Amino acid sequence: MTSLEMETSDINLVQTHIPKEDVDDAVFLSWKDLWVTVRDGRHGSRSILQVLTAYAQPGELLAIMGPSGCGKSTLLDALAGRLNSNTIQAGEVLINGHKQALAYGTTAYVTQDDNLVATLTVREAVYYSAQLQLPDSMSNSEKEERAERTIREMGLQDAMNTRIGGWGAKGLSGGQKRRVSICIEILTHPKLLFLDEPTSCLDSAASYYIMSRIASLGRNDGIRRTIIFSIHQPSSEVFQLFNNLCLLSSSKMVYFGPASAANEFFTLNGFPCPTYQNHSDHFLKTINKDFGRDLEQGMSDATPTEEVINTLIQSYTSSETYQEVRKKVAEINKEVM
Numbered sequence: 001m002t003s004l005e006m007e008t009s010d011i012n013l014v015q016t017h018i019p020k021e022d023v024d025d026a027v028f029l030s031w032k033d034l035w036v037t038v039r040d041g042r043h044g045s046r047s048i049l050q051v052l053t054a055y056a057q058p059g060e061l062l063a064i065m066g067p068s069g070c071g072k073s074t075l076l077d078a079l080a081g082r083l084n085s086n087t088i089q090a091g092e093v094l095i096n097g098h099k100q101a102l103a104y105g106t107t108a109y110v111t112q113d114d115n116l117v118a119t120l121t122v123r124e125a126v127y128y129s130a131q132l133q134l135p136d137s138m139s140n141s142e143k144e145e146r147a148e149r150t151i152r153e154m155g156l157q158d159a160m161n162t163r164i165g166g167w168g169a170k171g172l173s174g175g176q177k178r179r180v181s182i183c184i185e186i187l188t189h190p191k192l193l194f195l196d197e198p199t200s201c202l203d204s205a206a207s208y209y210i211m212s213r214i215a216s217l218g219r220n221d222g223i224r225r226t227i228i229f230s231i232h233q234p235s236s237e238v239f240q241l242f243n244n245l246c247l248l249s250s251s252k253m254v255y256f257g258p259a260s261a262a263n264e265f266f267t268l269n270g271f272p273c274p275t276y277q278n279h280s281d282h283f284l285k286t287i288n289k290d291f292g293r294d295l296e297q298g299m300s301d302a303t304p305t306e307e308v309i310n311t312l313i314q315s316y317t318s319s320e321t322y323q324e325v326r327k328k329v330a331e332i333n334k335e336v337m
């Protein structure tokens with residue numbers, strides 16, 4: 001082990017003990033050596049996710065970050081069991097230690113595109129969804145009350161009676177539509193929530209507002225929810241809400257662990273975040289090979305990005321943190337079986 005690897009291995013913040021109260025009535029999701037391959041007409045097949053091992057647990061926010069095209073949506077789809085039929089998945093994805101589908105209403109997925117009916121108002125869209133999704137055991141007034149509360153939770157009370165709108169009929173802004181989509185998916189109080197870019201089209205204040213609302217959903221309904229989402233440009237404030245961070249580049253894991261320890265990981269590997277720079281911007285800039293660092297002005301002698309990414313991947317996979325993550329995955333599946 002090199003001295004760098006030894007130092008990196010000191011970032012050992014993965015808690016392997018699972019509190020007993022978490023084991024009951026909650027969703028632990030884990031994935032081990034996950035690969036996703038797509039059939040590619042001309043070139044045979046291509047791996048779009050490679051050898052990923054990690055977990056998501058109740059009461060925590062797991063952020064998936066990485067450059068565009070690195071595989072964030074594919075990972076969400078694989079974890080949610082909704083991969084496209086032209087893909088092949090290998091490795092394990094376990095829910096509470098089993099290969100199982102969750103009961104209806106237990107899990108929800110906010111997709112990247114907002115599929116909303118343009119002619120409905122916000123109130124109608126959320127209320128009709130409540131009618132369709134919520135159980136018959138709830139009265140109409142309870143369903144209506146749940147819809148209203150959810151709309152308020154997402155800060156849409158002033159747009160209640162605004163039409164969603166679409167081509168040729170302007171209605172809600174892109175950010176407001178995003179929030180309506182989130183409302184519709186959280187109506188059932190799912191225990192496992194997937195969100196593909198929940199903050200796209202939102203300004204930084206709205207992004208913080210929405211992410212902190214998502215983070216605090218459990219405080220309102222008492223459910224220790226497992227939340228996994230992809231996100232592009234979190235502000236420092238939003239980043240501080242994340243418990244764990246899964247950083248992908250070129251279909252591989254560059255880092256998985258506490259979001260608060262990611263900066264130390266980059267620093268120990270020789271890529272410290274410049275003072276006053278947003279940490280997540282720095283991580284993404286460091287691992288984005290679409291716009292080579294060496295092409296940047298004044299960086300002609302910089303290490304090529306491909307090399308930087310390989311250094312980080314190797315350092316991560318030989319770190320104590322990685323071993324702890326694998327141990328934790330084994331422990332989760334043993335304890336919740």
Ligand SMILES: Nc1ncnc2c1ncn2[C@@H]1O[C@H](COP(=O)(O)OP(=O)(O)OP(=O)(O)O)[C@@H](O)[C@H]1O
Pocket residue numbers: 038048066067068069070071072073074075084086087
């Ligand atoms: N069903 C599929 N068939 C063929 N290629 C696919 C399929 N799904 C994903 N890909 C490819 O896999 C790669 C990763 O795609 P994915 O949508 O997961 O990336 P992403 O990180 O979510 O990107 P973005 O941030 O731009 O949304 C891309 O090159 C994409 O073209």
